[in-house]
Amino acid sequence: LRHDIVQVLCKFEMIFPPTFFTSMMHVMVHLPQEALLAGPVNYRWMYPIERLLRELKKSVRNRAKPEGSIIEAWVQYESLTFCGMYLKDVETAFNRPQRNNEGGMRKEKLSVFAQSARPFGDPGRGESFSRNDMEVAHWFVLNNCDEIMAYLDEHEEMMKREHPSHLVAQKQRELFPQWFLESVNKLKSSNSPTYNDELYNLAFGPIRAELFSGCYINGVKFLGAARDDKLCTQNSSVHVPGGGESTNIDFYGKLTNVAQLLYKDRYQVIMFKCRWFDSNPNRPESVKIDHGLLSVNINRTWYDDDPYILANMATQIVYLDDPKAGSGWKVVQKMDHRNVYAIPELDPTDNDIDNVADQRLESSMENDAETLRDTHVIQEPFQIQGVSSIEIPIQSITIDLGDLPRFDVAM
Incomplete structure (x- = not known):
């Protein structure tokens, strides 16, 4: 399409009147390049935003003050959502059984008997x-x-x-x-x-x-x-x-x-x-x-x-x-199903499962330490042929913070 679209539009000009060639026809020239740069369009289209705006518009009850209606409805939604996460023995959106319920986990030991x-x-x-x-x-x-x-x-x-x-x-x-x-x-x-x-x-x-x-x-x-x-x-x-x-x-x-x-x-x-x-x-x-x-x-x-x-x-x-x-x-x-995620399972026989987060934190700290150590390495001076090098001793470095606020920490 990227190579043929120009010729296709030129052939269209021989068939259709000039009013046919709107901005939507011209955008086809740029669509292939946009697809190559940004990937599938479903990752960047505005449909989710439009659906959210539709939900917000439905909450308007007082047309004289639409912003106040939206804010009041949103506060109620946030409050109900927060309370719904902590209610016991009450069916909410967070504890409702999923639509394709397979019956829950089984306790059998053999893998073939433990299918859910x-x-x-x-x-x-x-x-x-x-x-x-x-x-x-x-x-x-x-x-x-x-x-x-x-x-x-x-x-x-x-x-x-x-x-x-x-x-x-x-x-x-x-x-x-x-x-x-x-x-x-x-x-x-x-x-x-x-x-x-x-x-x-x-x-x-x-x-x-x-x-x-x-x-x-x-x-x-x-x-x-x-x-x-x-x-x-x-x-x-x-x-x-x-x-x-x-x-x-x-x-x-x-x-x-x-x-x-x-x-x-x-x-x-x-x-x-x-x-x-x-x-x-x-x-x-x-x-x-x-x-x-x-x-x-x-x-x-x-x-x-x-x-x-x-x-x-x-x-x-x-x-x-x-x-x-x-x-x-x-x-x-192939496709990804809603609310189904391919998350690798940890081995339950591993005794260090509880320390996985600590191990990742330690690994991250070690990597950061390596980065800090690398910053202390002094690079070799760049030598230009025919030009003598001059060494300038640096006693200290001052960083101007400008108008940033300063806080004095009591020791």
Whole structure:
């Protein structure tokens, strides 16, 4: 646009009358440069200010004294806001449950059982959960539980010794669940301190599963594609960053339904069943990157036999039509959700969590001290060839504060 806008306006002059070319048409010449200098316009437009002015105008009750009405209304608002932060057992804007409430924090120790998620809605017609789906979903749970990675590594080494390399992954997937259950039973019989009921219930496997059409998790609402396609909004698009052997490949898909695996003692795991689009960059006609925009081909899928992920792995995105690539291609648009912030969590096992602020303060003071020490370094004199240097001793330096007030501190 920056290179072509001048020619475009010149061609417009051959078609439209002079009254068409107002200041709004001329501003297009400067918009590309402004976008390059200042970035997206939504970070600097005046809509928030205009909305605030609208709220202030609504508080005017006496048109003869609008400023007094605005001040009185603003004082009342500030007073109510201040009081609302300290009221107990009264619903205010500060303690009201969020719209996408996932049910609060859970107390389970295993990460797969501790998901804060709340499924809802009846599944779509024809949706079922077979025994094979149960095994596939349970294997994904086992393979993504951080607490049993040591068991997975031990069993993998065992499979490497007993089977050829091309059969290791298949044999581990077939034999690990039963081997893991036997290992946990041995820990239980020997009264090992590493044994706990959650570990046993995970090894025992899911008893049954329930299907839902949507889920609240991490303050975000997800809907299955069958239900989402009937709405104007879009809540079924899913993105999962690459992990394991696919660290450089991100996964994009659409949520089809939500499965809740029920284990013994009312333990549960929320799973997302998705239709994954082929996003392997090494395959032609899978993904395209044009001017920093990523497009995926929704007509090509993969991982049809392994469609499940843990609900807390999913990030919601939006798919937009790609008119340049044609039908079947969607542009991936990532977004930030309202009141959802990506704040890194501190390790609760770290004993120095309470001293994080002190450590940062000490680090800041050390950096300031380094800066002060650097100011004491005397720079080498600048020598000009052919001109003799003159050294002028400085006894003291006086700084004129002008009209600034002076305060005498009593010692």
